[in-house]
Amino acid sequence: MRHLLDNDVFFAALYGKHTLHALARRWLDAAKPDGWGVATETYLAAVRLLMNPLVMKSGHLTAAQAVQAVDMELTGPYPGHVIMARSRPDQTMLKQAKGHRQIMDFWLIQIARENNCVLATNDSGLATTWPELAVRIA
């Protein structure tokens, strides 16, 4: 597996009304043959977003529909992995976070490191902070 997708990239690939949809969709379709996956947290984040009426308005999905959509994306000719962390959060890594929003990003970086892959993100700050563990899709 070469790429682990962050929450935003994975959701953007799935959702047509994300401003990064075209970019994320194109990038993911091209990256899949090299091997790809999402952390369990990213899988669940996509399900949560697809079910959230504040995000999806009247188009929000039921749990069954959201899980089916995410699972369907993970199948196909180049199926994606769903990665569970093998270790506890790395305190040294998490202590570098500048705010609460970075905690999940840093956790995904740790999971990417554990699995010898890089985190695919559109967050330029993340890619700058962890140049060997994150790659920007843009």
Added chain:
Amino acid sequence: MPTLSFKAAPAEAKSIRAAARAKRLSVSEYLRRAALPKTAPRQRGQAHIFKPGRVVIQGAPEAPLLTSEDVTSALYD
């Protein structure tokens, strides 16, 4: 508009008329509804593309474009 007609036994005709009357429909409308499958209503959030390895959820017409900031807020704030 084409007209369809068919033969029915007296008992069948009586039964069809009674069933249509019970549903407050004309015989034509009753038979039309019985013969034609309902058009499936568009499901909420129906995927525009929904096939193995490639899913795109179309989104509701009134849903605004989402930014990465919106996604982060929805997940973490």
